[in-house]
Structures are given as structure tokens and as C-alpha cells.
Amino acid sequence: MNTLADQLLVFVLLINILILGTRRTKVAIRAIAVQGIILGLLPLMTHEFQSHILIITIFVLLAKGVCIPWLLLGALKKIESGEELQPIFGYSGNIMAGAVTTVLAFVFAAKLPLAQIHLGLLTVPTSLATILAGFIAIANRRKAINQVIGYLMLENGIFIFGLLLTEAMPLMVEAGALLDLIAGIFVMGLIIKQISREFSSIDTSRMTALREEE
Amino acid sequence: MLILLLINIPLAGALAAWLIRSDTRRPLVLPVVAGIHLTLVIRAIAASPPQTPDSWIYLDAIGKLFLLEFSLLFAACACYAVNYLQYRKERSNQVLCTGFLVCLSAMTLATVAHHLGLLWLAIETTTLVMAPLVYFNRNARSIEATWKYMLICSIGIALALLGILFLAYSTIVAGFPPSLILETLQRYAPSLPGVWLKAAFVLMLVGYGTKMGLAPMHTWKPDAYGEAPGLVGAMLAGGLANCGLLGLMRLCQICMSSPAVHFYQSCLIGMGLFSIALASIFLLRQTDIKRMLAYSSVEHMGLFAVALGLGGKALFGVMLHLIGNGLAKGVLFLASGNIHRAFASKNREVARGALRRAPWTGALFLAGFLAMTGSPPFLPFASEYIFFSAAFSQGHTITGSLLALLLVLAFLGMALTVIPVVFGDPPKDRQRTKYHDTALLVGPPLVLLILLGILGLWLPEPLFRLVTEAAKLLEATR
Numbered sequence: 001m002n003t004l005a006d007q008l009l010v011f012v013l014l015i016n017i018l019i020l021g022t023r024r025t026k027v028a029i030r031a032i033a034v035q036g037i038i039l040g041l042l043p044l045m046t047h048e049f050q051s052h053i054l055i056i057t058i059f060v061l062l063a064k065g066v067c068i069p070w071l072l073l074g075a076l077k078k079i080e081s082g083e084e085l086q087p088i089f090g091y092s093g094n095i096m097a098g099a100v101t102t103v104l105a106f107v108f109a110a111k112l113p114l115a116q117i118h119l120g121l122l123t124v125p126t127s128l129a130t131i132l133a134g135f136i137a138i139a140n141r142r143k144a145i146n147q148v149i150g151y152l153m154l155e156n157g158i159f160i161f162g163l164l165l166t167e168a169m170p171l172m173v174e175a176g177a178l179l180d181l182i183a184g185i186f187v188m189g190l191i192i193k194q195i196s197r198e199f200s201s202i203d204t205s206r207m208t209a210l211r212e213e214e
Numbered sequence: 215m216l217i218l219l220l221i222n223i224p225l226a227g228a229l230a231a232w233l234i235r236s237d238t239r240r241p242l243v244l245p246v247v248a249g250i251h252l253t254l255v256i257r258a259i260a261a262s263p264p265q266t267p268d269s270w271i272y273l274d275a276i277g278k279l280f281l282l283e284f285s286l287l288f289a290a291c292a293c294y295a296v297n298y299l300q301y302r303k304e305r306s307n308q309v310l311c312t313g314f315l316v317c318l319s320a321m322t323l324a325t326v327a328h329h330l331g332l333l334w335l336a337i338e339t340t341t342l343v344m345a346p347l348v349y350f351n352r353n354a355r356s357i358e359a360t361w362k363y364m365l366i367c368s369i370g371i372a373l374a375l376l377g378i379l380f381l382a383y384s385t386i387v388a389g390f391p392p393s394l395i396l397e398t399l400q401r402y403a404p405s406l407p408g409v410w411l412k413a414a415f416v417l418m419l420v421g422y423g424t425k426m427g428l429a430p431m432h433t434w435k436p437d438a439y440g441e442a443p444g445l446v447g448a449m450l451a452g453g454l455a456n457c458g459l460l461g462l463m464r465l466c467q468i469c470m471s472s473p474a475v476h477f478y479q480s481c482l483i484g485m486g487l488f489s490i491a492l493a494s495i496f497l498l499r500q501t502d503i504k505r506m507l508a509y510s511s512v513e514h515m516g517l518f519a520v521a522l523g524l525g526g527k528a529l530f531g532v533m534l535h536l537i538g539n540g541l542a543k544g545v546l547f548l549a550s551g552n553i554h555r556a557f558a559s560k561n562r563e564v565a566r567g568a569l570r571r572a573p574w575t576g577a578l579f580l581a582g583f584l585a586m587t588g589s590p591p592f593l594p595f596a597s598e599y600i601f602f603s604a605a606f607s608q609g610h611t612i613t614g615s616l617l618a619l620l621l622v623l624a625f626l627g628m629a630l631t632v633i634p635v636v637f638g639d640p641p642k643d644r645q646r647t648k649y650h651d652t653a654l655l656v657g658p659p660l661v662l663l664i665l666l667g668i669l670g671l672w673l674p675e676p677l678f679r680l681v682t683e684a685a686k687l688l689e690a691t692r
Contacts, residue, residue, distance in 0.1 A: 112409065112410075113387060113407055113409055113410070114387065115383075115386045115387045131376070138365075138369065144361065147365060151365070151368060151369060151372070154369065154372055155372055158372060158375055158376045158379065161376065161379050161380075161383075162379055164379075164383060164386070165379055165382045165383060165386070165392055167391075167392050168382040168385075168386075168392030168393060168394055169331055169382070169394070170329070170331065172332075173329070173331035173332055173334075173335055176332075176335045177331075177334075177335060177338070177375070180335065180338045180339060180342060183342050184338075184342055184364075184368055187342060187345050187346065187364060188364060188365075188368075190346075191345070191349070191357065191360055191361050191364060194349070194352075194357045195357055195358075195361060198353070198354040198357050199354065204361065207358040207361070209354065209355050209358055210355060210358050210359060210362075210436075210437040210440070210441070
């Protein structure tokens with residue numbers, strides 16, 4: 001049962017690298033949608049079948065697989081996608097950083113005192129690697145929409161860690177968190193549209209009006 | 215039952231505000247809901263039903279104090295909003311009124327939540343609903359501020375969630391059934407594995423610290439406070455920042471009964487002192503009054519962190535300062551909103567001589583500044599005095615001395631801006647705006663100021679008991 005879950009987690013790791021390396025925002029959005037769908041299926045693989053788990057799966061599939069990518073694609077359509085913006089350290093720098101942090105995540109996770117039943121699973125290292133990849137994407141990308149995708153990777157990484165704890169997280173809180181995430185992405189999408197109208201670009205490094213005067 | 219009403223009435227108000235079509239009648243929903251909420255809060259504070267073990271929702275002493283502060287501040291902002299929004303007829307206030315009410319509901323939920331996941335959810339919701347309010351002015355500067363606010367706070371809150379998950383996982387590693395109920399975690403805390411607990415603490419400190427605006431995660435704060443209307447600034451500084459503080463306090467309740475207390479205490483003191491130092495330096499060269507208030511908020515959030523780290527006697531001060539800081543921020547932000555309206559600027563180069571242009575507002579701004587910086591007879595004087603005496607009597611001489619130095623620096627920095635704004639000569643070359651002091655624009659901050667003065671001199675018996683009880687909840691059991 002768990003070999004399938006582990007294979008899916010490897011896919012999650014590959015998608016991280018894909019998102020860090022891709023030039024096209026549309027590809028990144030589709031990749032994050034696929035990652036969301038994998039995340040939705042994971043609870044079914046790692047837990048005994050319960051109605052609780054099934055409901056979470058449906059929620060996650062709808063939220064991360066359908067709703068959020070749809071919101072992001074909608075935001076992308078409204079902004080002129082013309083110019084390509086190099087990440088601050090370039091695409092290869094991005095991929096290298098992603099690879100290095102993935103390795104570090106595995107080394108670090110091996111040192112953590114895990115519960116007996118979770119030893120040898122890919123869950124913890126994948127979770128840490130995805131969180132770190134999210135941070136790289138946020139820090140190294142300049143377009144607001146790519147930063148949102150980074151934030152989603154961060155959230156996905158946290159969700160993977162949450163798989164170890166489905167018993168502790170009540171359904172209501174989990175559903176509430178997903179709803180908040182959707183609302184958050186919705187608001188971010190609106191802000192992105194406004195940014196592109198005000199600055200005629202969504203390059204956040206151009207936003208420099210607010211800083212301390214020298 | 216009472217608690218359910220407290221959460222749902224603002225929501226019903228939000229729905230009503232969303233449905234009302236007229237921009238002039240809509241703001242009236244705010245004071246109505248605020249009045250009902252405040253009355254119910256006072257009843258809820260007086261009642262103390264027995265706590266059922268492992269319940270998700272319970273209003274304890276800490277929650278009561280936060281709830282009182284939120285409700286008072288909201289009532290002041292609500293009355294102020296009615297008149298303020300008449301000056302801003304160029305924009306629809308639908309989103310502002312609705313967002314305010316949803317935010318009140320979420321803040322109420324945060325005060326009663328004893329399940330860490332539920333608390334997190336409430337805090338996350340407050341962050342979200344305030345984002346469109348920061349963007350009220352709809353210009354390039356405010357969109358930049360909103361983006362920073364949204365991105366940085368979302369990341370921070372996400373990290374806090376990871377911390378909460380680590381905390382839950384530590385219970386599994388220790389062999390307990392996983393739980394996120396505050397009281398259960400407190401019971402487990404002495405035997406939870408140190409690595410996971412420390413990691414959870416650091417993540418939650420960073421996460422809730424972002425929301426509070428502790429340095430170095432404070433960067434969104436001057437921008438958001440600077441570009442938002444004064445009304446929204448008051449809610450951000452006295453409401454949302456305090457929600458982050460509530461999260462941090464709940465975390466302290468758990469961690470302070472674990473063996474590694476010293477680690478947690480030094481983290482809090484270190485981060486707090488760094489925030490105060492950074493804020494004092496930036497206060498010295500600040501020309502924009504709202505950005506100045508943002509740095510003052512960073513400074514006071516740092517003060518909270520230091521006091522939580524000191525523990526012992528300082529905790530009584532923390533609870534007093536919670537009310538003092540929240541209400542004083544309300545006075546200052548509402549007054550700064552008036553100054554902004556009166557001069558059509560919030561920079562001290564232009565907004566000079568408030569005392570002559572709008573005497574009530576000018577006087578309020580000056581008194582608010584004195585209250586905020588801990589001058590007698592206002593409440594923050596009492597709490598800051600307690601911090602100092604706790605620091606020196608509990609052997610933290612260096613921390614205490616640094617605190618004294620930095621607070622003087624912060625006072626000077628704020629005075630450099632406040633004095634020209636209040637006493638300077640009004641600029642002659644600029645056209646006069648339509649603004650003039652009215653009862654509803656000056657009354658609410660004045661009431662808050664009077665409350666601060668009274669509480670600074672005399673703490674009523676029930677409030678004293680509440681503060682003592684709340685401080686006891688935070689005390690380290692080791």
C-alpha cells in the first residue's frame with residue numbers, strides 16, 4: 001500500500017523541480033494543479049478507508065486540483081503575459097537550489113526522531129523539500145503570480161506533513177483551512193490584476209514607492 | 215450560547231451591511247452591532263461557567279481580556295466610521311463595513327478557541343478579510359502595501375500552521391493520542407520530545423510574530439499601516455496584531471510547562487529586544503505619522519515578547535498592557551486619520567499645527583502620544599513600570615537597562631514627529647480642506663483616552679481579579 005504512496009510522493013518532488021525550472025507560468029499552474037490532485041489522492045493511500053478521509057479527499061481535489069488553478073488561470077488571462085522575467089538567480093540557479101534543498105531535506109529528516117510507524121516513509125522529507133522549494137520560488141521569482149505559486153507549494157508541503165496527523169486535525173478545521181486558502185488565492189488574484197493595471201507589469205521588484213527615505 | 219451569539223451577531227451584521235444598497239445608511243450597522251457586542255461581552259465576562267474538560271471553545275481569563283479590548287476598540291472605530299465615511303463619499307464602503315464585521319466575528323472566535331487549529335483558522339481569517347480594507351484608497355501605493363501585507367502574512371501564518379502540526383506530531387512521538395486541545399497539550403508538555411517542541415515553538419514564534427510584526431518579519435507593517443485609512447490602521451494595530459499575540463500566549467501556556475523553559479524565554483527576550491531596538495532607530499527618522507505609529511506598534515509588540523520571556527511579575531503587566539496598548543493605538547490612529555483628512559497629508563512637513571487647525575484632534579494626538587510612550591497617569595505607564603520592576607527584581611539587569619534606554623529613544627523619536635505636527639505653524643500656501651472636528655470624529659478616541667486615564671489611576675476590583683487570573687494562567691509551572 002505504501003509503495004504506491006511513496007511513488008506518488010516522488011512525483012510531488014519532481015513537480016517541485018519542474019515548477020522551479022519552467023519558464024511558462026501556464027505550465028507552472030498546471031503542474032501545481034497536478035500536485036494538488038496527487039495530494040488529494042494521498043490520504044486514501046496512507047489511511048484505512050473512512051468517510052472522514054473520503055470527504056477530505058473530495059475537498060482537496062476540488063480546492064487544489066480545480067478551484068485554485070482555475071482562479072490562477074483566470075488571473076493570468078487578465079494580465080498581459082508579454083515579457084518574460086528572469087528569476088533573480090536564473091532558471092538553472094533555481095533548479096540547483098531546489099535539488100540541493102531536496103537533498104538537505106532528506107538528510108535532515110533522517111535525523112529527526114520520528115514515531116515508530118513513520119520510520120522509512122518519504123512523507124517527512126518530501127514535506128520539508130516541498131516547503132523549501134516553495135520558499136525558493138517565492139524569494140527568487142519576480143512576478144507576483146509566480147510568488148503565489150511558490151506560496152501554494154509551501155502550503156502543499158505543510159499539507160503533506162499533515163498526512164501524518166489526520167486523526168488530530170478535525171474535519172471542520174481542515175475544511176476551514178482549505179476554504180481560507182481558496183479565499184486567499186482569490187484575494188491574491190484580485191491584487192495581481194490591480195498590480196498589472198497600476199504598474200502595467202506584475203514585476204514586484206518594480207514596486208519600490210514604499211520604503212524608508214534616505 | 216452567549217459565545218455563539220457573540221460570534222454570529224457580527225456575521226449577521228456583515229450580511230446586512232453587504233445587502234444594504236445605500237452608502238450613507240450602511241455604516242449605521244457598525245455602531246448597532248458594536249453596541250450589542252459590547253453589552254454581550256460584558257455579560258460574558260461576568261458569567262464564568264465551569265469548563266468542560268477538552269472542550270474546543272471556552273472563554274478563560276486571557277480570552278476575556280482580549281475580548282474586552284477588541285470589543286471596546288471596535289465600538290470606538292464603529293462610531294467613528296459613521297462620520298469618517300461621510301468624508302470618503304467618493305468610494306463605496308460596502309467592502310469596508312462588511313470586512314470590519316467579519317473581522318470582529320473572527321477575532322471573537324480567536325478569543326474563545328481552545329483548539330489550536332481553530333485558533334489558527336480564526337487568525338488566518340482576520341488576515342484575509344483585512345486585505346481589501348488596506349486597499350481602500352485604490353492607488354499604486356496602497357496596492358503595493360496590500361501585496362506585501364498579503365504575501366508576508368500568509369507565509370507567516372502558514373509557518374505557524376506547520377508549527378502547530380509539529381506540536382501535534384510531538385504528542386504522537388511521545389506515545390500520546392494526538393491532540394491539539396490547549397489543556398491536553400499543557401498536561402502532556404513535560405514529557406513531549408524536546409526537538410519537536412522546540413521546532414514547533416520557533417515556527418509558531420516566527421509565524422505569529424509575523425502577524426504581530428516582530429522584527430525582522432515586520433516589513434509589511436509600516437507600508438500597510440501607512441497606506442490604510444486611520445480607521446483600518448486602528449483595527450490592524452489594536453486588533454490583528456493582538457490576535458498574533460494571543461496565538462503566542464497560547465503557545466507560551468504550553469511551552470512554559472516543558473523542561474526547556476530557558477530556551478523559550480531567551481528566544482522571546484532576544485526577539486523582543488531586537489524588535490524594540492529596530493523600531494526605536496526607525497522612529498528617530500520617521501516623517502510620516504502613520505508609519506511612525508506602525509513602528510511604535512513594532513516596539514510595543516517587542517515589549518510584549520520581552521515581558522512574556524521575563525515571566526513572573528511581568529505577566530501582570532502584560533495583561534494590563536494588552537488593554538493599554540490596544541486602546542492607545544485606537545486613540546492615535548483615529549486622531550491620525552483626522553489629521554490626514556484635515557491637511558490632506560500625513561507627512562510632518564505639511565501636516566503642521568494640528569492644535570490650531572483642529573484643536574480637539576491635535577490635543578488628542580498629543581495625549582495619545584503621551585499615553586502610548588508610558589507617561590503617567592495613563593495605563594501604559596503602570597504596565598511599563600511593572601515590566602521594569604520585574605526585569606530588575608528577577609535578575610535581568612541587562613535586559614532592564616536596555617529596555618529603559620530603548621524606550622527613551624523611542625519617546626524622543628516619536629516626539630520629533632508629534633511636536634511639529636501638534637504645535638507647528640499650519641502651512642499657509644495650501645488650500646484648506648473641508649474637514650472640521652465633529653463630536654463623532656473626536657468623541658470615540660476621547661472616550662478611549664479617558665478610559666486609559668481612569669484605568670491608569672484606578673483598576674476596578676473585578677478587572678483586577680480578571681487580570682490576576684489571566685496572569686496566573688501564563689505562569690510557568692516549572
